[in-house]
Amino acid sequence: MIDLNTFQIFADHLSNLKETSIDKRDGTPQYMTLSTRDAVNFDDVKEEYVKQLGVSEIPKSNDALFDDGKGFLVFVEFKNGFMDRPKQFAVPQIAITSWTPRGKNLAHGWSRRIYP
Numbered sequence: 001m002i003d004l005n006t007f008q009i010f011a012d013h014l015s016n017l018k019e020t021s022i023d024k025r026d027g028t029p030q031y032m033t034l035s036t037r038d039a040v041n042f043d044d045v046k047e048e049y050v051k052q053l054g055v056s057e058i059p060k061s062n063d064a065l066f067d068d069g070k071g072f073l074v075f076v077e078f079k080n081g082f083m084d085r086p087k088q089f090a091v092p093q094i095a096i097t098s099w100t101p102r103g104k105n106l107a108h109g110w111s112r113r114i115y116p
Contacts (some may be wrong), residue, residue, distance in 0.1 A: 002067045004040055009067070015043040020064035021078045032078040039066040042075070 004010040017039045023031035046061035062075040 002073060004065070004067060009048060012042045012048070013041045015039055015041040015064075017064055017066070022074070023078070023080045025080075028100060030080060032080060032106065037066060039064040039076070067113055 004014070016036075017035040017037045019033050019038055020041050020043070023030045023032065042065045044061045045065075046059065049089050050058055062077045064076040064078075065102050066074050067078070
């Protein structure tokens, strides 16, 4: 098990999967899950991190990060609605930029289809 609280930036943005899944686009909040599993709001982590860097180009990020209880960290990207091919391609790219410094592709040779 990995204690995400040991990293201050994660501890400052603790939430749960339900709250990190909220979609407010249409004015009426919709949740992609009702799970109350503890998670880090990774969008908020990204915002705080890039503010410190003072970068002009803001990278994309996953919605949530949680420990699966078996020693693995899991990134979650919630999507509401139809995903065309460009969006399907973008989801793994979001994962890569979420866990690599400044979006550098350190995942050479790593890929995993995470959409249907």
